[in-house]
Amino acid sequence: MAQSEPQQPRKQRGGRNLPAAIGVGLGLGAVIVASLFVVKVLFLVVVVAAASIGSWELTSRLAERKDVKVAQLPLLLGGVGMLTAGYWIGPQGAAAALALTALALMIWRMSQPPENYLRDITAGVFTAFYVPFLATFVALLLSAHDGPQRIVLFLLVTICSDTGAYAVGYKFGRNKLAPTISPGKTREGLAGGIGLSMLAGALLMQWIIDGGHWWQGLILGGCAAVIATLGDLVESMIKRDLGIKDMGTLLPGHGGIMDRLDSLLPTAPVVWLLLTAFVGS
Template sequence: MTPGRARGRKRAGRNLRAAIGVGLGLGAAVVASLFVYKHAFVGVIVVAVVVGLWELTSRLAEHKQIRAPLVPLAIGGAAMVVAGYVRGAEGAWVAAALTALAVLVWRMTEDPRDYLRDVTAGVFAAFYVPFLATFVAMMLAADDGPWRVFTFLLLTVVSDTGAYAVGWRFGRHKLAPRISPGKTREGLLGAVSFAMAAGALCMHFLIDGGTWWQGLLLGLAVAISATLGDLGESMIKRDLGIKDMGALLPGHGGIMDRLDSLLPTAPVVWLLMVVFVGAG
């Protein structure tokens, strides 16, 4: 048995039926909120952000005894998303700054020991989860916002699928063995190929004013950012000594285990969309 196939079977051992069922359910909820009443999708982003922050701060407390204050992070994170949707980048930056200030002040009410460590982790959490997620809300605010968000989500999923499929079948050379032993260079090429093809189709058919060559560049950028995001969260989990950030989604792990490639990809897609077709 080749290493690539062994790795694929091991990963598939999670609970394939549950993973597919949960994935389809989440996909249906996303599509419904996007295209039936797009303002509802802001609520979807807020829920994902708050749950993701809860998972991250809980794991930090359990495994590193780091007390990043969840209450100001959750309130500030929700405010960031809403501000980004209503007021754009300026609103998001103001909300982010106020959230960081709230984290510093909230932690002052507790024991001063490890204050710097805890607030540093809190500010990191505020940037890593809600601030990056705010770019999804900013995409949504455009006139063709639902299609921009749909393209962003689809390309990220296609990139992950391409990496898994090609890596499972042809993977031989490790990409980053000390961080994520399952990732291969062949899998990265699969992610790039799949995402570029999907990007060309999406930009040509779904995005007003978009062209196929812009989609190729968009797909390439998504494949790289999604892979780096996945590796980044793998690095965090290795430092914490855990396999998953949570167990909320059967077959998938936690919310953060689904957001790992989406979060760093959001600002990349938002920026390229603005450059290619304008803010909308």
């Protein structure tokens, strides 16, 4: 009888350590729930920390791969200013903080030689907008009288978009969505993500949002799923340009903080805008 070949360990999809990813995800979920429903403002601290680390990861990769120098201190202080101004003042405060951050980055860079001045400033302003300013809309969601419920809605429709896309794409995916950017994404997966996100949006809008209706949740969930997918593709484009797989290694099985924020950041302003239109701010 021929001797059977030893079975090779099955490679997990995406090269991720699935048990570690699940453990980290559950841990992050516990932190979020505890900060939201114990003392609401503690969640703002979580958002500030995540945005600060995400900005540091992005600028560090830019420096390593493209030799782009972004001033860390004004970017960090500006990000904290945007988030706190958004929570306590509103959109006008966040916009003013973004403008002051851009000005601070331009002035700070003047202490160095003029070579590549425009390149470094452009990267700094882009990072300020992409990470802390988009995260400001999470602070705006939190500042409402039912802020914790709005945050739960925002997080779950985004998570359901990712989960539905992964499950349906893994089982039925045949047609690539954007093969040159993210080969793993399929059109079938996108449809699954939109469907699950719309279902979650309809249920949560009806049950936990004051004055919300199920049909509003369908619209919100569908828009959130599309924007979350586009946000994921945007970060994939950035990583392909930089020639890296992950933005960092802080979260085992997930990569860096930015690798978890890629779909959340662009979804936040869409969810905030639709909730403001449907039930007020």
